[in-house]
Every structure is written in C-alpha cells, then in structure tokens.
Amino acid sequence: MKTAAKAISRDQGLPRRAILIAFSLLLVIGAVFFSQTVLAEEEYPNQSAEEQAKGREFIEVTSKRAFDVLKQKDVLSQAELEDQMRVILTDSFAIDYIGKLVLGRHRKQATKEELKTYFDLFPDFLIKVYASRLTKLDTTEIEIERVIPHGKKDMFVRSKVDGENNETFDVDWRIRPFKDKGYQIIDVKIEGISMARTQRDDFTSRVSESKMAGLNQYMQNIIDGTEEAEPLEIEKADKPENDDTEDS
Template sequence: MFPKKFLVLVFLVFLFLFSPKNLTFNNSYATSDPGAYVMEITKNAIDTLTNESVDIEKKKSQFGELFDKNFDVPSISRFVLGKYWKQASLDQKKEFIKAFRNYVVKTYSSRFSDYAGEQLKLVDFENEKNPKIFLVHTILERQDAPLIKVDWRIGKKKDKFVILDIIIEGISLAVTQRSEFVSVIDQNGGSVDKLISLLKEKS
C-alpha cells in the first residue's frame, strides 16, 4: 500500500526498533523523558527478540506484545480510518482496530532477518502545543548510506509514554496510511467492511 521507497525506510525503523544494538539507557528517566523512552523501547526488546533459542513464530508473537505495549493502537486506528471512523459502527471499529493491529504486526514481524547493524541516535525532543504530546528527533545511521531523519510523536497517557506516529524524512506513517485506507474505502463505495476484509487477507 505504501510507495516502495517509503516502505523500505519504515522497514528499517521497525527493524531497528525491535533489533539488537548497543544502547545506553538509564531507567530513572523513563517516566519523565520522552527521548529516553524512545531509546528504551529498543533496549527492552533485545533479550526477547534476539534469543536464538526462540523460533520465528514466538518472536512474531513477542513483536505483537511489544507493539501493543508501546503503540497507542486505538488512537492510531481512529486517525488512519479518517472520516470513516465516525460513520463506522461500534462493531466495525472493534474489527478494524484488530485487523489493523494484525496487519501491522504481520507486515513488520517478517523482516527481522533484514537487520544490518543500523544505529539510532537521539538528537533532542520538544513539546507540541498539547503539553502531553512530544516530538522526539532521532537519526538512523546506516553503514555506507545516507542518514535517515526519524521523528517520533509520543503521547503521555496515565503517566505512560506511547507512540502515536513515526515521521520518516518528513513523511508521516499515520498520514500516509490514512490516505491509503480512505482511498480504498472510497473506491469500494464507502465500505469499511471491505477495508477490514483486505487487511485480514494481508494478515
């Protein structure tokens, strides 16, 4: 559904997010520093996702657990469904959230073997107009390749940080996904069920 170049960059970010790399992190900053939180996500994934004794299916399951823990799936689902969220029934919303979640997990959990030593470097972070929303600026370093600018929209819910969006080289993953999903629904006579079915097929 994504342009090929953008999809490759998204893969790199997700691969790094749930792949091994030597990061230093002080847990005492986790609840107050959104920048440290972004770095912590990778650190917390190392033991579970790089254990060679764990088979690929188990790693996919663990990826799903990490995704559920660190991404605000309901809020992201509401955003990417765009204008059709208000039109959808309660049952459709529940089905879409589940289908969208499974689609994302399936798409990225199959790419673990593509990790090639990328390193994530924290630059800084800033508040958006909403005091509970932060924009964390990072750089993804690749060997013999240009740096990739990666920004993270981080929200704070009940004293816990969650990821709302990832912006890669100025392109929002959430906005791009919303454009694709709304287009699919538009092309199918406004049928949210059709989009849900397509996501299930890809999961």
C-alpha cells in the same frame, strides 16, 4: 430657565460619563493583558526539562529493544522477528488511538458491526504491518538528538539511525502521555514519511473503493498472510520541518 438648567446638568454629566467609560475600558484592557500574560507564562508539561527527559528515556529504551531485535533478523525467522516486535509494539504504541486516527472520518460512515470488526482486527494488523516494515530497515545504531515539544501534550523525539553502507536516516518518534500507560508512541516518521499518515491515506483509498467491508477484508488478508501491505518507500530528500499527522 428650566430648559437651561437641564442643559447645564447634561453638560456636567458628560465628563462624568466619559470618565466612567474610560475607566471601564481600562479595566477591560487590563483584564485582557493580564490573561494574555498568564497564558504566555503558563508552561505545558511537555515544555519542562523533567518531562522531556522522561520522553527521551522512553524512546531510548523502546528503540534499543526494537533495534536489538532488528540486529537478529539474519538469525531469526520472519515469524520470530514479528513475535518479538509484537511485544514491543504492544508495550510502547498507542494502538487503539492510532486505530481511530488512521480511520479518521470514515468512522461516521461505518455501521456498528463494521466498526467492531475494524477495531478487533486493527491491533493484529498494525503489529503485522509495522513489524514487517521495521524489520526491513538496515539499522546498526541509533542516537537520540533532541526532544521537541509539539502542542500541549506531544513531543517529537528526534533521532539519527545509522544503517548499512554508511547511510543515516532521520527517525522522529511522536509520543503522547496516556493516563493508564504513561508515554506511548502515536507515530513514527522515517525521513519525514509519517507511518500513521501513510496508513491513513491507504485506508481512505480503500474505503473509497470498497467501503468499510473491503477495508476489513484487506486487514484480515494481511493478518492471514494472503496479502502483503504496501512497503514504506524511504528516500533521502528535503522535507518540511513540521508535518501534522492529526488534528488533535
């Protein structure tokens, strides 16, 4: 009789246990659904019209400054052009961040002394190279087309640049907000060619061939004017819509 009573008790407990399990599953499913709904509805700052307007205005002002200088390249000397571009680049580009980005994984392989030398040289190197490359563009007008959010913080400000001989170039400015400076440029793509990625590939090749010491010496040579950086080859061609230059 006791055995039968226990069996009946177990049988009565099964529905109760099943109900508890089903209820627990419903709670879990509900929590997952709620969290996904909240995430779906969450709007990152770069998706707001107000922030996109700020990003657009930042590039409008910066590009106008740059192209006003470029229009004088037949009047100013190369040194004068570079001096004026230096001010714009220092104001508008995240130079320290770009320095870390283009060095990439080689930071882990370098000594403290080599890294110190690298980061001491990089600002002057970047200004020299970017100023040289940008002054070689034959540009007359720029038109901002649209702003495209990228990730949680970044935006691509897409523009068309009218050059001589009725040529038009696509120029995308990748910007990111920094606490101390507001929006800063972290990359420029000209006809789909990323200047940051091009620089990173070049640095990777040089470190592979001559280690960090060789890269630092190359940067010093560019700054001193005893060597010239590779030109940015720009061709009108089909290109992918997205090109992630970085992993962050």
